[in-house]
Amino acid sequence: MASSSSFAHVNNKCNQPAATAAPPPPPAAAHAHGHAPVSGSSLTLGDLIGLQLDRLNLNDLHYKDELQLLLLLAPAQRQKLPPYDKDKEQEEHEHRDKDEAPLSRPENGEVEDDLIGAVGGLSISPTVTATATREPLVDFRTHVLKWFQRLREQTAHFKSxxxxxxxxxxxxxxxxxxxxxxxxxxxxxxxxxxxxxxxxxxxxxxxxxxxxxxxxxxxxxxxxxxxxxxxxxxxxxxxxxxxxxxxxxxxxxxxxxxxxxxxxxxxxxxxxxxxxxxxxxxxxxxxxxxxxxERFEMAVQTGDDLQTNDTKAFEIAWMDNRSSLQTTRALSKNALIFESEAVAMVPSGNCRVCDNCGISQFIPFPCIYCSNRLVVYCSRQCRFKHAPIHALECFGHQIELFESFGEVFGMPRLLQLAFRMLVSGLPELLSHCRKKPTMNKLWGAINGALLDRQDIAYCSVLRMEQLHEEKTSRTLLALALASHVLAIYLSKCTTFFDQLEHSLPTASRLSNGEWELLCAALLLRHIGQLRHKSLIRCRSFVLPADPHIFSPYQEFQLWAAPNRLQEGHLHLLAGEVAVVSYAVYSETMSLCRHSCSSTICSKFSGRKLTALALMDLPSGSGIYNCFATGNDHQMSREERHIQLKSRGIDCNCTSCQISQADEQFHKFHRYRCDNSKCMEIFVPNALHNAPNLRWWLSEDYTQPEHNGAELIMCPHCGEAQKLEWFWAFQTALIDCELIEERCKLYAAIERSENQLMDLHECKVVLARLLLEQCLMVHREGATVLDDWEFNKLGSIMRAALPNVVSQYGSQSIEYVKHFAYFWDVMALSTYKCNDRELMQMLNALEFIADEYKDIFINYYEDYIAPKFAEESYGSIVDTQV
CATH class of the missing domain: 1.25.40.10 (Tetratricopeptide repeat domain)
Known part of the structure; x- marks a missing residue:
């Protein structure tokens, strides 16, 4: 299992901010109006888009769909960018090395006079021919191709x-x-x-x-x-x-x-x-x-012996002219509602993920041509299955095209996911076209007759809801231009348009300009769908990025054998949870209605999504999912609504309509005033630079210079809370190799109990930080902890686990993340929990990715089960949830 998922193995450029629900910030124009333009050789993607946006008047753009928007953008592309030097351009072209050409396939030498209305093309509208409007301009397309060339030159040295x-x-x-x-x-x-x-x-x-x-x-x-x-x-x-x-x-x-x-x-x-x-x-x-x-045939259970229920647990219903899911029969808690495979998936860049099946624990098989390390597969079989898509992306990965979008939008994976939705679905759709189509007829069919086809998988993608902005924004126009950049890439650097031509009837033919326009329009539509609620974040465990724990070539320290961890190392594998991939589930999750109090629990295992009922659901009840990054237990109503509004979701769920909408959230943030004359219980007002009241995550509150600062104010007496236990904890944590400092840590946690009420989230944070540091000290041999200390650590984390269950649920990956620390304490000492607690932990393994479930099972069998041997735990393979 070495080399499975370390940050250190991924290019730094790949760690740009991942796709977010909020709309991307509009790319800042590289030059203000009236400033001299940048030379063509030094233009970046941000410059290209910024220069185009500066020449647009938002008030003049009136359109009804994506195709019409791209047509309206065409005249703006004809405005002069940098001055065009024909002799210099010809000289550069003659001396350019063929090996350094920005194209992954040779040019056919044809002059592209067929650009009808394409963004960045040479014609104003479909009624004016390209020949009549030809001008000696270095247009948008030419700048994009030069930009491709520059990216290739920058990434040529990545291998040695x-x-x-x-x-x-x-x-x-x-x-x-x-x-x-x-x-x-x-x-x-x-x-x-x-x-x-x-x-x-x-x-x-x-x-x-x-x-x-x-x-x-x-x-x-x-x-x-x-x-x-x-x-x-x-x-x-x-x-x-x-x-x-x-x-x-x-x-x-x-x-x-x-x-x-x-x-x-x-x-x-x-x-x-x-x-x-x-x-x-x-x-x-x-x-x-x-x-x-010696081989013998294994007994196979017949279909008559199995208890099966072929009736689907859900169906598509229509409410307010929008599709949604509802149950077809009564379902009990933890019952399976649906399972589905992602129609498209991309890694997030947070760890190594198989580009085909989506698992994150494997020996990597990379593409030898790609310069970045995100394109890896768990086997040759996965690499072969993904070859049709990767053939279109390979050159883009060689020049780090998709990562470059992150420098402008902060969400490169969203654009790549839209790209995969297009290239995997459009050829299938075109194979069902029987008559000779034109671009307008194809677009009309995509928005009309083909939209209702149930036998074409891509049609379910086209039917997904998308974000509709009331007014045209610079963000939308920037995304439209980015869509056209990707369409130019498909035209000039891949054979995708040739594939599309082969998918159409023999007598049909569209020009490259028409294909570019059509593909750019579809890409813009898919981006709008992903900015709404179709972008699903697949969360799993990732190894920590802290180089103090792992250097690039020391992941092997985790493993005793493949899929078997060394004793006391489980928390290093499961201590961090992050989005490992982004996926689209067009026929299941995308059809769920939003509610801040979700009725389903989602398990992600590679590309596979399994949705289980969080509660008993009667027949005909709606199936709801929370599309914010946290539900009503984890985020305040205001924070949820900000996120949802950016995704075009107007939340009117029951949790948001009640008078005390934040009551569930506030019970994890209650304090007792440390003023002896007050001692009232309160929830603090909104804290500056501390979203969702989690001040311990903000450096503005946790730096040493803020010791004793007025961080939290009691609304009853107006006194600033001293938080002496927190500052004592932070100071002692630095030198926890010493037993004296660790005793101060234990004492600080005990004192925090007087101020942090009941289920306070900070209790869990302190417990985790304490165990993380103490286990590191023990692991590195600086200090060997004795049974007394392990019992102390076990009791602290054991007391914190019910708080995690209350806030996230026992079916959550967060619960598994925290009890991994507890299992390490049990593995390293004689400390044990009771039967009920252990079975709850074992049952929670059903809700994490299958490859991690196997690792947890092996860890249990190797280090935990022997301690309970007299209590007949045996193998947990037969454990029923």
Whole structure:
């Protein structure tokens, strides 16, 4: 499991702010009106969009749909940008190296006179031909292509054959001397990432070496895939028997006897096979024959023995001319409502995610051509399945196109997700067009007859609601221009438009300009859908980014074996929760109505979404989901409404309509005044620079210079709360290697009980910080904690867990995140919880991603279950939720 999901392995550029519900800030124009324009060679994406926006008059833009908006933008694109020097442009073109061309496919040399109304095209409207309006201008399209070229030049140095060789040799030395397979695998993985595409031998050798250490780890499927990768990339023929022998051994371990025999046949037919390889070949052949004889058929349960219910638990209903979901039968708490696969998904950039299946714990198989490290797969099979989409994105990843959008909008993944929605769905839609279409007819069909088709998956995407702005904003226009940039990319850097032509009837043909216009309009529509409620954030665990805990090549320290953590390390794997991917579920989650008090619990496992009932639901009741980042227990009504308004959602749910709408939220933020003459219980007013009253997350409140500052005021007596226990805790936390300082920490938490009332959220924060630091001290050997201290830590976290359940629920990933600390305490000491508490924790594992559930189960079996052996816990595989 080394190299699974560290921040350190991802390019810094990929860690731009992820997609958010709020509309993106409009890109600032690079130059104010009247300033000299920037030269074409130095224009950034922000400059390109900013210059175009400066020439637009929002009051003159009246349109009814996305296509018409893009048509209206066309005249603005003809305004002169930087002065055009024809001789200089021709000279640059003649001396440009063909290898440095910004296109991933060669130009056909045709002059694009067919740009009819395309954004940045050479014509004003469909009624004026391009020939009649040709001017010697460096237009928007030309600047975009130059920008592509500049991106390619900037990213050309990301790979290094010398660095790849150095990492591979370091892995070889480590494996020979220490026999540390997981650490060596980390180094070989880094060698694969660094190997340049122009010399695939470096990558082939790294894959071959990694296959050996993965075989030693028992990861036979991944080892076999590495062998295939090595062969594909030109592994030296003189070493072919070594690879074939390993393939046969992996196939035997995987019980694929036919494949094993195939590789053994290949070995026996290799000329001049030495005695060692020949002997090993016959040995494997004998083992294969023995296992084939011992093989027996497993008993298979028949369909009659299974209790099944084929009736769907939900149906699509119509309310207020909008679709929604409602139950078709009565459902009990935790009952399955629906399961669905994402129609499109992109990684968030917070950790390594398989670009195809969406899992986050795996040995990465990257695309050798891509320069950034977000494009990885968990197997060759996933890489093959994703190939049709990746073929269109590969050059974009080479020049970090999608990351560049983050510099302007702060949400590069949203634009990439819209891109995937288009390229995966439009070809399917066009295959159903029987008559010769024109661009206008296609657009009319997309908005009309095709919209109701139930047999076309892309139609369910087109039907999704989108954000409608009352007035045209600079944000919307900036997104329209960004959509056209992506359309230009599809036209000039991919073969996507050729694929679209093949999807249409033989006699049909649209010009590149028409395809650009149509695709840009659809991209803008998908962006509007994602800015509404169709963007679903898939949350899971990620490794911490703190380099004090992990350096880029030390993730191996977590693992005792694949999928098995070392004792006391569970909180490092599960201590951070973040959005790992963004997905679209057009036929399920996107159809749910919003409520700040959700009726479903969502489990994300890769691309798969499982929705379970949070409560008993009668037949015909609505299925509601909270589309804010927190429900009525986790966010105030004002904060929720700000988020929802930015997504075009007007919330009128019951939780927001009651007179005390923030009552559920406030019970996690109640204080007792520390003025001995007052002692009243209160909830503070809104705190400056501390959203949702969480002042302990803001540096404006937690820096040492604020010790004793007037942070929280009692509304009853007007006294500032001293919070002496908090400042004592913060000071002692710095030197917690000393027992004296740890005793101060325990005392500070005890004193906080006098001021933090009942379920206060800060209690959970303090407990987590305490355990995090104390476990780190114990793990690094600076101080070995004794049973008394472990009992103290266990009691503190045990007392905090009911607060987490009250605020987030026992079916939440937050609950699992916090009891991971508790399990580490139990694994390292004799401290135990009671039966009911343990079973609640085990049941909560059903609500996290499957790959993490397996790791938690293994951790339980290795370190927790033996402590309860006398109580007959045994295996939790049979645990029912």
């Amino acid at each position: 054959e010398e660095e790849s060789r150095r990492m591979r040799e370091a892995g070889n030395d480590l494996y020979r001397k220490e026999r540390h397979s997981l650490k060596a695998s980390d180094l070989f993985t880094e060698a694969i990432f660094l190997a340049p595409a122009r010399n695939s031998l470096a990558a082939a050798l790294a894959h071959a070496n990694r296959s050996l250490v993965l075989y030693d780890c028992g990861m036979y499927s991944e080892s076999y895939d590495d062998c295939l990768c090595a062969l594909d990339l030109g592994y030296p023929e003189e070493y072919l028997p070594l690879i074939k022998l390993r393939q046969a051994a992996c196939a035997l371990k995987l019980r694929n006897f036919a494949l094993c025999e195939e590789h053994l046949h290949e070995l026996l037919h290799i000329a001049e096979l030495n005695e060692v390889f020949e002997s090993r070949t016959h040995e494997l052949w004998h083992q294969c024959e023995v296992l084939k004889v």
